[in-house]
Amino acid sequence: MERWFAERSVGELLPGDHAWFSYADREEQEHVVGAFLHDGLAGSDKVIYITDAGSGDLPDLRSRYRLDPEAYLRSGQLAILPQAETCLTGGVFDPARMSATLQEVLDRAETERFRGVRVTVDMTWAFHQKRGRDGVLECEARVDAAISPSTMAMAICQVDARSCTPEELTALKERHEVLVGADPYFDDGILSITPTFRPRGLRLSGELDGARHAVFAESLQKVIDHGGDVHLDLAELRFVDLGALSMMAGAAMHLGSRVILDHPSAHLADIVELVSSRLLPWLEIGDGEAR
Structure with missing residues (x-):
């Protein structure tokens, strides 16, 4: 049990x-x-x-x-x-x-x-x-x-x-x-952003829309500043707009490392797979165990 x-x-x-x-x-x-x-x-x-x-x-x-x-x-x-x-x-x-x-x-x-x-x-x-x-x-x-x-x-x-x-x-x-x-970096009842350490990155819960791009960018930068790959645990993310995905890809491009999307919904994984070769080539689908 x-x-x-x-x-x-x-x-x-x-x-x-x-x-x-x-x-x-x-x-x-x-x-x-x-x-x-x-x-x-x-x-x-x-x-x-x-x-x-x-x-x-x-x-x-x-x-x-x-x-x-x-x-x-x-x-x-x-x-x-x-x-x-x-x-x-x-x-x-x-x-x-x-x-x-x-x-x-x-x-x-x-x-x-x-x-x-x-x-x-x-x-x-x-x-x-x-x-x-x-x-x-x-x-x-x-x-x-x-x-x-x-x-x-x-x-x-x-x-x-x-x-x-x-x-x-x-x-x-x-x-x-x-x-x-750890406490969340941000939580307004719609979107929660919490740091993870094994692997290093962020856990996103709720909805990531245009109104929350700024707080997401700020949280993402905190992780990027440490260098290395960045894992984003999306298991509890219900919605993410294309603008936020572009921000993730842009961060990976400037970071020179990977941004890995762990546990995305099937729909989100399909979108990333569909457009990543042309628009979001720096994003990867992973299976890391963020916590």
Whole structure:
């Protein structure tokens, strides 16, 4: 039986959500965890980051959001908790200690009059500790028991997908009922444009018409600036006009790389196949798994 998950963008997370997030590179982590931290600090939440990194190694709040993490550290709204003090006993990963630390944080936050509490921890390192996967899964069960009943706390458990086996990723994913991803670049109820990272590109949902060419061009440029092929996931795109297709082809022409249309409708695929040899030669139909 397939496990049911709620999929939310980071801006849609709710109190009680214990979310799972795997990332493939720093950029993807910045988009999701950076937004999680920013939304909490800007919204008067207590923000807890369990890591061995210093504030300078956190997602870049300065350039992306113009927030100074040092100021929030001084005020106490942001707390960076070392793994050694929260997760280890005698140098060994201790799920019970981590859950006890988390419960202390939640209890203390209730008396500090913050609007809510946000907790994030990167669990990648723990897979390489004694007990490895079993310890991580026990820890996740304990975190879920602390977060899920809460009316003010939410958590993101991170893992670097490059450092875990597919079996480890699946086991960790199944300990969560919420999967979190990046916020859309744009969403007006008619068209939604969301960045994807595996493969790199955009996911388009709804209708892309002439009134939304400008926001599409702006979003497309953000992806193009990174170089390489651009994937556009069109599985949920109901309508696209020829002008937008021409923009995609023009972007590919100037980029010198491919713009690949993944999961287009049969009708759209037929149009691209029909006119691509003459008008849209830089567009390709693909089958990539954007997320």
